[in-house]
Amino acid sequence: MPFGLLKYGLRKRYPAQHHFTPSKKLKQHYDVVIIGAGGHGSSIAYYLAKYHGITDVALIDKGYLGGGNTARNTAVIRSNYLTPESVSFYRDSVRLYQGLSNEFDYNIMMENRGQLTLAHSDAAIRNFRWRAEVNKHLGVRSELVDRKTIGEIVPSLRMSEDARFPILAGLWHEDGATARHDAVVWGYARGACQRGVELHQLTEAQGIDIDQGRVVGVHTNRGRIRCAAVVQAVAGASSTVGRMAGLQLPIHSFPLQAMVTQPYKPVLTPHVSSPHVHVYVHQTSRGEFVIGGGSDPYPLYGTRATLEQREKLTGAVLELFPFLAQARVLRQWAGTTDMTPDYSPVMGLSPIKNYYLDAGWGTWGFKATPICGKTMAELVATGRVPDLIKPFELERFYRFEQINEAGSTAASH
């Protein structure tokens, strides 16, 4: 058997497949430069090439492909938001996710396991009922469920009425899912590169050239690039890159910490979250329990992990799943969440012509990767803002038309 594998590997009939274009010299001009080769950047590049035939694109990143917040999120896909604008937007994203493995011919390990949000107060039940109705109206599968049903969906959950915060009801979201986050970005980048997009890693944007209110180029550590359009897709550094273009954004960058345990036998199928005790948890197909919570209490540009947050997460998760008391934590990490005042993204046009914003992705960026890429690509290619993302434009703050999703994040902050 090992020899068979070796023979297979050495045969010329099965050459090693390169996912991405090997690193080339940076050209002096591109039609579009996308700053940030994470999920969103790769997705925009992919849809630009696939649907709009724009392949003279440089996808640049100061680190490596998918090495930022794409690698650090907890891979939750859902669309059970509150406002019609958000529900429609994330609903289309979940639908795109469903077909992504086939479209890529590359397994993103999409698992439709459902998502359960827990209510520990009457106020939360009222909110869930509201969300369920908005969701159903827009074609998203969400329903309010009672304690008995919760016990059937998640038998391992502690349903005791003697708990500190007894579980009163839940919002069951059947469309909830998870996927391999790295595979999503690799799939998009591979598809984009196959169509002619150039991926340039270790290429840091250091300045943005603007001439008469129009973007004309990007300075990088590998030289200057002239270009007709720029998209910034740098979750965690939105304000810093925005400032290079002279933009101020309604964003505060907070670390968000998560941790995983050692792998165990499968006992937990859906994703369970409790905004009240500030924790969400699911078991990966590898068997690890992924545990996350709210953002850190104050802004920071750093990805250090703290003991305080580990204690908080552990305390909260033991409220729900006491059997995890014996589980060992394998690792703990942080990503940077660009929080906006209304917990919705900032995407679309900017005050600078041909400079497009894909920012403010707080704790909701991964689930939006496909639809954000598709709609942003349409915007870059046609110059018209698609209806789906029109409500999320930067201008909404000047019109005082925020899209409040503060109550719909997995664990409120």
Next chain:
Amino acid sequence: MKRVLPPRVIKGRKMKQLCCPLNGLRNISEFLYGGEYHAKPDQISCSARDWAEHVFFDENNAGLVIEWWCHLPTSYWFLVERNTVSDEILRSFPCSDIYKQRDDSPASASRDKGGQGE
């Protein structure tokens, strides 16, 4: 060569601490972060756009910032200068250092009279 630890890893200290101008050095868990300090525009004469920028937009600087913090047990608000990359606290000071006089703008005046504004 001796390796210098970053300032947030100080041996023997259990939790990050912040020096409150009123109560002295306290654990960070006693404090609430209250947002970036911005000079307030004149709310009578400024445009709606200026006001929106004041309310929603932030520098979010990677480096030195001045921000509002509150010591929760005593409800005492004050200002802190902090480095958002190294998480180093440089100084904390009472807001009277910046606000030299009472804010007697019409909005706060009507609030003082028991909310008899328009």
